[in-house]
Amino acid sequence: MLLVEKIATDNWRLKRLVRFENGLLYRDLFIFKQISLDEHFRRRQRNSQFPLEGDYFKPTPKMEFYTREDQVSEADFDREYAHYIKISSNDDALKADERFIIFVLSDLDIIDLNEETKQVALDHLNQCSSRTFAELKRDFLAVEKEILDEMRVFVSWKKCLAYEERVRQFPAEKKKHKIIKYETHLERMITKNISLLLALQRNRLARNFKEIKARLN
Secondary structure (H helix, E strand, O other): HHHHHHHHHHHHHHHHHHHOOOOOOOHHHHHHHHHHHHHHHHHHHOOOOOOOOOOOOOOOOOOOOOOOOOOOHHHHHHHHHHHHHHHHHHHHHHHHHHHHHHHHHOOOOOOOOOHHHHHHHHHHHHOOOHHHHHHHHHHHHHHHHHHHHHHHHHHHHHHHHHHHHHHHHOHHHHHHHHHHHHHHHHHHHHHHHHHHOOOOOOHHHHHHHHHOOOOOO
16 A cells, blocks of 8 residues: 555656646746847837847838737738838828828827818818928838838737747756756656555465465365
8 A cells, every 4th residue: 555655656756747837837938028129128128229249130220000919910011011012102001091090180280080070171182282282191101111010020029029929938957957856756656656566465375366276285
């Protein structure tokens, strides 16, 4: 019974070790993400540009449109980039763009967006000179370009985190050595106790066989 209890206990510890290793990896990744994101946004607040070398980012204007809680995917960026190309190359598409309408209304000091104010913006665009329209288009596309730059940073940062997750699929060397050492010790103890249990059972069977044989004789 003592050997059976030892085998069961060591087997339970071996299973717990697997859960511990998974938890250790999860914790290390979580801490890495938090520290890295904190440093990323501290650098964003400290500088108007990111360094060109030794970093994951290209120079980009200081962020104003996104926060650290926002999620930006590659699909979001591709969709926004395609939209930017469309409105920058087609004036009719630009005039029909709701964000551009809002931009024009803000230039006219109008806050609300509804059918009536939308028509006011369209009338203003149709009546303004080509120079005024060109200035509005230039200023609006500049803002849209800044949004694209920020989205590109977020996508790059997401790729960086994904890469780090792949790299950190194993614990640090020192922790990994201790885990492997403890795991080997448990496996050795389980094997040893199973061998002792089998030997004890063989001895018991042999003793019982001798007793039965002696009675028959």
